[in-house]
Amino acid sequence: MTEQEKERVNEHLKATHDRIFESNRAWASKCLDKDPEFFAKLNSGQQPDYLYIGCSDSRIPANEIMGLEAGEVFMHRNIANLVNSIDLNIMSVINYAVRHLRVKHIVVCGHYNCGGVKAAMTPADLGLLNPWLRNIRDVYRLHEQELDGITDDAKRYDRLAELNVLEQARNVVKTAAVQKSYKDDGYPIVHAWIFDFKDGLLKDLKLDFEGTLKSIQKIYNLTGGD
């Protein structure tokens, strides 16, 4: 290859270079402009105050909607923000966040127009998604009367999305990690939120954390032992 050809190839490579890497570099240099020590500080470790559990849906990037920077929120996202006690994946996340990172708040965040919630109520065999989404049908069963009373489909799904978040937040409260840490240290506090595209706002579904803790501990108390 002649020098000229090489240059042309290089130019072509540059022009078609992956956008993601370009954006990433632009972001990194912006951070360094603001704070030359930004990455050096992050490199020394993480001390996030929050654990966020949300839906995989691309439209709800949690850091952006909460105005949080890199290093501020530990993150787990799955289909329809479900918290299942036999899902090792999320149980590891909660365990690590509470016991090792000692987060102060756990936010379970759902959203309206959730495809997962809709799919869960579709009368179809969805393969691997059947057992996953079954949790949402169980939430429906718990609130069958109220949900059956809502005639508008979209509204019924949206209410189911709210009830699902509340139930999943309750599942977080049921974990041994949260119960024990709260007993010893007075945190973390668990919250149930839902994101609304129409106004871009997070709505607090006002989970009564202490009340929930007391009520679940009648049956789910795991604070005894060691």
Place this chain on the structure above:
Amino acid sequence: MSTIQDAFHRLVAGNQSYKAKTFSEAPNFLPQLATGQSPEVLWIGCADSRVPETTICQCKPGDIFVHRNIANILSADDISAGSVIQYGVGAVKVQRIVVCGHTSCGGANAALGDADLGETLNTWLHPMRELRRKHQKELDALESTAAKANRLAEINVRNSLEVLQTLPVVGNAMRERGLTLHGVIYDIGEGELKVLEETSKSGNNSLWSQGR
């Protein structure tokens, strides 16, 4: 308890300023998003707070479908990640899957040894500890713990790409519509993403489609 309250109010304030900014820059952006999503990328990354995918790639809401767990571990029998992949590839029809590991990963670091972290984390880290045993010689040759952890993070990402290809929904999408897989490492100290490995059946290796 005042600091706990402060931390909580920060989120509420942050969201309000997000709303104000988004609506003043593009009033129709959020209402439009409400109608549906068609993200190009499914991101499988670590839960670590220092690697927020949308922030570090300067992306917008709607761009990236996301699963994040401890140390971005992928096992064929994990129903949570499995559901995300099934839904993301089969229903949402993403065009690329990015598996992102990172330097200074607490999970990778813990997987270098066999310290008892409790049954939950021990069981979760088991596949990564197995990978470490499989590559023990290579890791032993590295000097610092940091270098070993970073190397294990890379090995883990490569392994995840292999696991992905064994899933029928992924294999079919690669053959039928050119789904591509990308392994990357995010360097926390540099703030930079680095390509590790890319798999493509269509010959198009670019992470984002051009002119996007």
